[in-house]
Amino acid sequence: ALPISEPERMGSCSICLSVLILVCFPCLITAQQAYADDSCRNSSSALGYACNGVNRSCTAFLMYRAQPPYNNLSSIASLFSANVSQISAISNMSETMTLPTNTEVLIPATCSCSGKFYQVNTTYLVKPGDNYMLIANNTFEGLTTCKAIRNNKISPSLADIFPNERLTIPVRCACPTKKQVGEGIKYLMSFVIQPGNAIASIAVKFGADVAQTLEANQKSEQDSVIQPFTTLLVPLRAAPNGSAVNLFPQTSSSPSPTPSPPSSPTPPSSSPPKGSSKKKWAYFGVGVVVGGAFVLAAGALLVFVFLRTRKSKGLIVPSQSQSFEAQEKAITKEPETEPFEFLQSISSIASLKVYSIEDLQAATETFGSDHWIKGSVYMGILNGDRVAIKKMNGDVSKEISVLNKINHFNLISLLGICFDDGVWYLVYEYASNGPLSDWIYQDSPDQKTLNWGKRMQVASDVATGLNYLHSYTTPPHVHKDIKSSNILLDGDFRAKIAKFGLSRPVRGNDGQYTLTKHIVGTKGYLAPEYLENGLVTPMLDVYSFGILLLEMLTGKDVAQLYEGVKVYLSEVLAPLLGNENANLKGFIDPSLGELYPEHVAMSIVVLIDRCLRKDPASRPSMNEIVQILSKTLTTSLVWESTSASTSSL
Template identity: 55%
Template sequence: MELLLPRRLISVFSIILIASSSAPCSIHAQQPYVGKATSNCDGNSNSVLGYTFNGLNATCQAYLTFRSQPPYTTVASISELLGADPSLLSQLNSVSQNASFQTDQLVLVPTRCSRSGTYYQANTSYVVKSGDIYLSIANYVFRGLSACQAIQAQNPNLTAKTLHPGDRLLIPLRCACPTKNQTDAGFNYLLSYVIAPADSVSLISSNFRVDTGKTLEANQLSEQDPTIYPNTTLLVPLRKPPSISQIRAPPPPPPASPPPPTTSPPSNGGSSSKTWVYALVGALGGGAFVLLAGIILFCLFFRKSAQKNKQKKDPSINSESFEAAEKPHEKIVEEESKDFLESISDIAQSLKVYSFQELQSATQNFSPSCWIRGSVYHGTINGDSAAIKKMDGDVSKEIDLLNKTSHFNLIRLSGVCFNEGHWYLVYEYAVNGPLSDWIYHRNSDHKFLNWTQRVQIALDVATGLNYIHNYTSQPYVHKDIKSGNVLLDGDFRAKIANFGLARSAGGQEGEFALTRHIVGTQGYMAPEYLEHGFVSTKMDVYSFGVLMLEILTGKDVKELYERFSIMSDILIPVLNEKKGKQSLVDFMDPSLQGNYPAELAIFVARLVDSCIKKDPSGRPGMDEILQSLTQIMTTSQNWEMSNSISGY
C-alpha cells in the first residue's frame, strides 16, 4: 500500500501535468486563415463562422477595415452599417463626423470584439434590400467582413430562398482578441484587414509596420504558402491602435508654379482690352449666324430626303447586302450631297463627313473580303478600323441620337457619307463582332465566353440602357435590344448598336406612349408593345431579360420559344427552392461545364424573371438592374480570382 499510493499520486500528477502543459497550446494558438471557403455558402467550415475564442480576454478593443462604396461613403453611413461609434471612427480616420470618403477608399473602423459561444465577433444588423442574397451581403455590402455561412448561422429562420426586402439580419463581423503569446510579445490589438486583389501579406504588414513573420504566424500561414484571397480577412497584430497615416498614401508634391506671363504694355491706355472685347463679341455673333443657317439647311435637306424615300421599306429591317460600285450619277444628287455635307459640318463638329471615294478606298471598293454581314463592311480609315453601313431612308433620328450622346457602352458614330440617295454611316469597329456569335456556338472555331465575361457583358448593356433611359435630355427607348445588336470590342466589353428603331419615350422613365407601327425582333418584343402598342423604357427591360436568358442558357430566342410558349416557364425549375441547383445543370449553357458560382447563377435567374414579367409595372427599372448586376460582377470577380489563384 505504501508503494501503490505514491504511484497513483504520480499518475494523477502526470495527468494534471499533461493537461496543464497541453492547455496553453489551444490558448496560445493563432487563428487559421479561412481562405476561399468564404465564397462557399453551402459549406460547413467552422473557421468561416468566425475567429475561435482563444485569447486571454472575452472582450477587447479591435479594429476593422472597410472599403467605402455607395451608399456607404460617409462617416455616418459606415458607422451605422458596422455598428461603430461615429465620433471614434471620425477621430481614427482624422476626418470630421460629416466627412465623406471616395469610392473604394480604405476606412479604419473601431469595434468592440466579444466572445459569442466558441467564436469572437462584433455584431451589427442589416435590413435586406431587393435582390440581396447571403453571398452578396457578405462580399459586396460588408466587403468580406462577414461570410455567408456565418450570416446564415446567425439567422437560422431565414434561408437563402426566403430572404425578402425588409427582413432584418444579425451580421457577425470577423474580429478577434490577442492570445497570450501575442500580448507577451507586446501586441495589444488585432486588426481584421479586408484583402484587396493587389494585396499581399508582406505589403499589408509593411503598411502597418509589422514584421511579416508575425502576420503570417497570426494567421497560421507560412512563408512557403502565403496565399491570400480578395474579400477575406487577414489578422494584423498591432502594438498600438492603427493610424490613418499607415494606409493613406502621402499627397503628391504641389505642381511647380508656372512662370509669370509676359505681357506687353498696353498702348493708348485701355484700347487694346476694348479691342479684344469687340473681337470676341463679333466672333460669337458670326458663329451664332453660321449655326442658325446650318440648322435651317439641315432641316430642309432631311425633309426633302424623307419625301424622296417615303415609299421605301423600313430601314430598320434592311439587312440585304449591296453592290457598292459607283454608277454614273446625276449632277442634282451630287449637288444635294454637297449641300448636305456643308450644312451638317456646321452643326456636328464631332461628326466627320466622308466622301464616297474615301469609303471606297477604305473598303477596297467594297470588296467581298471586307464584307461583315448584311450591308456592313469593314474598312480602314487613316490606319483605324471602322464599320461602314449602307442605309436607305430617313436616318436622321439615329444620327441625331448618336451624335448627341456619348457613352462607352453605346456604339460610337464617327462619320457619315451621302451618295446617290444612299447613306453610309461610319461606326467604331467592334473586333469581336455581335454577341450572338459567341453564345450560340454555331461556328467552327467554337467561340466561348466564361461566367465573368457574360456577367460583364450583361452589366455593360444594362449600363448603356440606363444611360439612354435616365441620363439623356429625354428618355429614349432602343426598341430592338437583342444579341445581334450587342457588339463586343477587343476586351469583350459590350456596345449597344443599331439605333434605327430608337425613339423618345416622351416622358419620365417608365411612362408610356402609343404607336400603331409595331416593328422589332420576334421573341424580344414586350407583350404590352405587341398587344397594345405601348412604348416605354420597360420594353427594353423585357428585351434585356430575354437577352440575359440567352447569355445564361447559350440558346437563341427561337430555340427557347420552341420549347416554352411562355418565356418565364423556363425559369420555374431553376427558381424552385428544393430543385433549384439540380435543375441549374440542365438550365445553364453546357459549354460553361459547371464553372460558375451556383448561388449567383440562381440570383441572376431571379433577376431575369423580374425583367420578363408580363405586367411592365412589375419589372425593375434599369437603374435597379444595374445596381444588382454591379454586386453580381464584384462577387463574380472575387470568385474567379479565388479559383485562379488556387489553380481551380
C-alpha cells in the same frame, strides 16, 4: 472579492484598450483605405488616403487621361511635377508627341505622408474662370478633391481663389500597408473611375486580384458600387506598364455634346450631382441645343435629298417563332445627290465629321471583299484607326440624331457620315469581336463561346447602357430592339449597344407615355403590353433585356426557347423557381460545363423571371438591374479568381 494586483490591473487595461481599438478603429487593424465616393464631399476621406502604410514615403502610380492643353507627356509631367523621362519610359511614348484625347498615361510619383494623409504635391497657377470643382474634376480629373485643395491653401480662411494665385495641389496616393506587403503588393495605383467601370473590371485590366482591390478600398462583394470621377486604389505586385492602358482611343473629331452619366444606379435628380463641374453641365446644355438644331437640319436635309419610294422591308426574325407579328411601315423617299457643302453645314451644327466618298473608298480599298464584315458593313482604316462603315438607304435621320446626342462607353459611337449618289454611309467605332450572337449560342458554326465572367460583364455593360438611355438622355429614350445581334463586343469583350433606328423618346409632348399602332421590332423579344396595346415605356427594353439574359444563360436563341411554350416565355423558368433541388445543369449552356457559381446563376434566373413578367409595373427598372448585376459581376470574378487559384494547387 479578491484584490486585484497592479500587474493584473494593467493587463486588464491593455486588453480593454485592444478591444476598444478593434471595435472603434477597424481600419487600423485591416490597414486599408476608405473609398471616397464624391470628390467634393466633406468627409475626412476626401482629404486623402490615411498614412497607415509600412513606409511614410514610397513610389506610387497615377492614371491620367490626356486632354488639351495637357495632351503630351511634357505638359502632363509639368502639371504633376513629375519626371517626364520616367513617364515616357513606362508609357513607351515620345515626350513631345500630341496624344489623342483620353489616351491613358501612367505617372510614377513619390507619395509621402503630409500630416495624417498621403499625397503627391504639385503646384497649379489658377486661370481665369477656374473654381475648386473645375480644378479638381476637370484639370486633375478627380485625382484630387475640392476639400483637399481648400484645406491645403496657405490662407485657408480665404475660401475664394483668384487668377494667377498659385495653389498647392494634394494628389491622392497611398503606400502599401503591412497586410498588403505581406500579400506581395508592392505598389498602389490611383485610378480615376470612368462611367461604366466596375471594381472587378478595373482590377482585371491591370492584373490585380479582385478581392484585394475590394479590400484595399474597404469595399465588398455586397458593397461594390463606385462613382465616376472618384479614385480607386489598385494594388499591384509589379510596376504597371503601357500594355494595360488605352494608348490611342478612337475618338470623334470633336467632343461629344452630352457627358456620360454616373455608373452608379442611383435615380437621376433634377439638380446636378455634387461632384460634377459647371463645365460638364455647360457641355450638357450645349448638347441639348446642338442636338435640337441637328434634328431640324437633318429634317431639312431629308426634304431636299429624298423623294424616292423605298420598298417595305420585313424585320429579320427567327423563322421558327410564330407567336408574334411585326411589320414595318413603308417610307416613301426619292434620293438625290446633295452637294458636299450642304453636308459640311450639317457637320458644323451636329459636331459630326463629314467624309467624302473618296475618303471611304480609300479606307476600304473601294469596299473590297477583304474589308467586308457582314451585310452592308465594312471595316475601314481612317487616320490610322479601324472603323466600321455601314451603307444605308432611306431615312437615317432618327439613328443619326440619337447617336449624335449620346455619349456613353456602352453605346456604339457614331464618328462621322457621308452621302453619295443617294446612299448614306455611317462611320462607327469598330468592335473587333463582332456581335454577341456570334458568341453565346450552342449551335454557333464557329463554336465561339464566352466564359461565365465575360457573360456577366456583357450583361452589366448592356444594362448600364440602357440605364443611360432611360435615365440620362434628354429626353429619355427606349431602344426598342435589344437583341444579341445588336450588341457588339470590342477587343476586350466589353459590350456596345448598336442599331438605334427604332429608338424613340419615352414620352410625348404632353409628358405621357406614348402609344403606337405601328408595331416594329424583332419577334420573340417584344413585350406583351407593346404587342397588345402599343405602349412604349422603358419596360419594353427591360423585357427584351430579360430575353437576352435568358439566351446568354442557356445558349439557346429565342426561337428555340419558345418551343413548347404555351403563352409566355417565363414558363421555361418554372421548374427552377421555388425548387430547392432545382437542377441547373440541364438548364445552363453546356459549353460552360460546371464553371460557374450556382448561387449566382440562380440569382440571374430570378432576375430574368422579374424582367419577363406580364405586368410592366412588376418589372425592375434598369437602375435596379445595374445594381444587381454590379454585385453579380464582382462575385463572379472573385469566384473565378478563387477557382483558378484552387485548380493550380
